Amino acid sequence: MSLFPARSPRPVRRWQHGNAGVLRGVPCRRMHRGRPVRRSTTSGPAADRTTEGVEGMDRPVIGIFGAGKVGTALARLLVASGHRVLIAGSPRQTALDLVVGVVAPGTEVASPDALVAAADVIVVAVPFGKAGTVPWGSFDGRIVVDAMNYWPPIDGAIPEVDADPRSTSEINAARNPAARLVKSLNHLGYHEMEDDSMPPGSTLRRALAVVGDDPEARRVIARLIDAIGFDPVDGGALAHGVLLEPGHPVFGRELSCAELGALLTPRAPEAAAA
Template sequence: MPPSPSVIGILGAGKVGTVLARLALAAGHRVLISASGSAERIALIIEVLAPGAEAATTSEVIERSDVVILALPLGKVRSLPVDLLVGKLVIDSTNFWEPVDGPLPEFTADPRGTSEVVADLLPGARVVKAFSHLGYHDLDERPLPTGHPDRVALAIAGDDECDIAEAATLIDELGFEPVPTGPLATGKDFQAHTRAFGYPLTPQELRDAIANPIEREG
């Protein structure tokens, strides 16, 4: 696998964002986080939930990071500084939940996967989908070393093999088994309400779920 990024930028200081920050810090990366709210509030959240990470503005996180992870509400993607993300590896961990996000017609009216719409909203960014189908509690509690037989699998979808490989290295370092699924369009097969979503699965179980991604109720 290629070397992973040394500076991880996380947009969003909620449950997923702070868990990923802790995992990245444990793997030896420098971590920058931005979120909505006052700088003082963000700094306090990070000090408590991701000690060692650095609070910064959204623009600073993007400019100073080697990879940017989207861990913010899906509706806020449209407000990101698109020009700063051009050429950046962007890992989309977002999911669409209408009770929380609202109708978001650009997503609800589009038959494609949500990450394909995100890629359209961020032209020029190198978007891959990952960290999106496992709950924050499993991300927090289930990392294991490379080669461990009980390792939980994480899917990656993207349109560039080098971007997928870079994301896979990061996933491996954070304690999970990377499972590339193919182009970004295949991200639809492990987004919310599919068989792969919300359960800790082995690599083969994940591949089987993605091969038959019939939506679950709820």
């Protein structure tokens, strides 16, 4: 059960039956099989940072913006799965090296510039209200995971977000249209990440959704999700990320691959009565 406090959902558009051909749940196992993989051995500007290059990596380098509870829980899982992980926190966080060394051993503390230079995949896990402090302009061509949630009790009400018909990830994607943004890792609590992580094939393995407009970027993140102990489910286009937001059917629920796929797929129109 999720420990997130309940809130009323902000006004959003609802998906109609006509979207069924676009919004689809894809069986988990079909998301992370593919071409032979290789490990990332190069960091910095010379590294192959095209989506195809990152997709071919066995263990891409992960950079996390946000050294709070979500960022450090995710860092622990990624380090345990064999990834090199860098993390950047708020400038106001003191003794960050010491804190990260205790709560996420093996994770490297880095400046924002150093993180962007080294990371193959970037995860943004700062409070939604702080999203503007992240260097989005440096993310050209990068796969970026939006793991944030708009949470008025923490962020305060943001009238322009409340009035915007787009999903919050579409709003963030507009900060840099050249980034390959994927929505994922936001619809479970930080306290559930390690507790619910299970090996492949476990009957009770929890499923996590992956949505984004770049299919290859979705596959890269699906493989990461599988590596840290969850079944990935393809939710299609980035606009469908609204279904993962607080107040919507997927958020905070422990679901299997089949259950999550069903929630991400609108029911076909009922046949007209004869």
